Amino acid sequence: MGSLLIRGGRPLHGRLKVSGAKNAALPILAGTLLTPETTRIHNLPHLHDITTMMELLGCLGVGLTVDERLGIEVDGSSVTNVRAPYELVKTMRASILVLGPLLARFGEAEVSFPGGCAIGSRPVDLHLKGLEAMGADITIEEGYIKAKAPGGLRGADITLETVTVGGTENLLMAATLARGTTVLRNAAREPEVVDLAQFLIAMGAKISGQGSSTIEIEGVPALQGCDYTVMPDRIEAGTYLVAVAATGGKVRLEGVIPTHLAIVLDKLREAGADISIESDAIELDMTGRRPSAVAITTAPYPGFPTDMQAQFTALNTIAEGVGRVTETVFENRLIQTHEMNRMGADIQIEGNTAIVTGRPTLRGAPVMASDLRASASLVIAGLVASGETVVDRIYHIDRGYECIEEKLQSLGADIRRQTS
Numbered sequence: 001m002g003s004l005l006i007r008g009g010r011p012l013h014g015r016l017k018v019s020g021a022k023n024a025a026l027p028i029l030a031g032t033l034l035t036p037e038t039t040r041i042h043n044l045p046h047l048h049d050i051t052t053m054m055e056l057l058g059c060l061g062v063g064l065t066v067d068e069r070l071g072i073e074v075d076g077s078s079v080t081n082v083r084a085p086y087e088l089v090k091t092m093r094a095s096i097l098v099l100g101p102l103l104a105r106f107g108e109a110e111v112s113f114p115g116g117c118a119i120g121s122r123p124v125d126l127h128l129k130g131l132e133a134m135g136a137d138i139t140i141e142e143g144y145i146k147a148k149a150p151g152g153l154r155g156a157d158i159t160l161e162t163v164t165v166g167g168t169e170n171l172l173m174a175a176t177l178a179r180g181t182t183v184l185r186n187a188a189r190e191p192e193v194v195d196l197a198q199f200l201i202a203m204g205a206k207i208s209g210q211g212s213s214t215i216e217i218e219g220v221p222a223l224q225g226c227d228y229t230v231m232p233d234r235i236e237a238g239t240y241l242v243a244v245a246a247t248g249g250k251v252r253l254e255g256v257i258p259t260h261l262a263i264v265l266d267k268l269r270e271a272g273a274d275i276s277i278e279s280d281a282i283e284l285d286m287t288g289r290r291p292s293a294v295a296i297t298t299a300p301y302p303g304f305p306t307d308m309q310a311q312f313t314a315l316n317t318i319a320e321g322v323g324r325v326t327e328t329v330f331e332n333r334l335i336q337t338h339e340m341n342r343m344g345a346d347i348q349i350e351g352n353t354a355i356v357t358g359r360p361t362l363r364g365a366p367v368m369a370s371d372l373r374a375s376a377s378l379v380i381a382g383l384v385a386s387g388e389t390v391v392d393r394i395y396h397i398d399r400g401y402e403c404i405e406e407k408l409q410s411l412g413a414d415i416r417r418q419t420s
């Protein structure tokens, strides 16, 4: 099992190119199932989760051709199977995103029921309720969600009880081929949902309102192939900005959409960073200062992203002052704080809030990653700590960060992968 060995205490400096967004690429790849024609997707990140989604598409019978420039050609004419097996779904919950497209195009789908994960129970009830409202007949048998709509799906007016990114994406994809109009209310407004909608529009779907909380979709009989470039990864960008800020360094991030990071940049400014913005670049300079503690409360977009919570908790551990971090989206997403305390951090948990009292420094220690963003936060803690930190179980990090050690090395970090 791999680990990362970090010798911390150096300010990071340099420039980085941001990769394609994992959380946009996954639904877009699932969305290719909506057409028998060929789609070409560009700017895919090299990540485990992307490979898993490609494996899943391959297992459904889709033809895939990968080029050397992070692109993939998907031929949806050869789908022979509508069952997403347990072996793949258990390694990646986002596999549930094939449910809507398969059901919409083939009138049936079977997807292994995704279990809970380290950050909470993560149900998919709203995906299923929405599909039922569109006329699907859904049963759960032997651990599989079995969905049928032999006469096709029909448009429906659906209000999502909770803002759900995956639920909005699944229903959005399903609605593109449904008979009539679907309205999704209390829809997720995340940029990744908008990117998926733009991809579907490029395939001929009729969608309006993406990026607002009401999305309207007028079903069409068929979708066509297209060429599409995945948006930049705002969470990867935010993670590097926090890592640089925590070490007191300076960075220029390129190939990024600064508006997607508005609230994250506000919090970094509050922590003391000088930030300047261009149309597709962000420069952050901490001028060697120790950050000030910041208060965070996670919420659906445009609120503070839960996927940036752990990284800001790491920043607060070495900040001046006390920072309260409240997690409202997932029930069990403060677990990394126990590992940080092992590195000398002072974090108390009260319900869904972490009260982080900043210390001048952390001490390196062996720590264990429990989920994707938690592992990124432990890497940040390792980069600021004195001495050696070994972050174990980094398969979590490879699910969401492309070449993390190379990118950090290019900024001057002393970090290397160990395979034993």
Ligand code: UD1
Pocket: 023, 024, 026, 094, 120, 121, 122, 123, 124, 125, 126, 127, 128, 162, 163, 164, 165, 166, 167, 192, 306, 307, 329, 330, 331
């Ligand atoms: C996506 C992101 C993940 C991010 C999360 C919230 C992908 C692949 N993953 O996850 O990185 O942290 O959005 O921004 O894009 N819920 C229900 N019933 C449902 C669906 C969700 O109760 O049917 C609840 C969840 O338990 C959670 C909340 O809704 O408390 C938000 O979850 P959701 O937005 O669906 O997260 P994902 O799409 O799984």
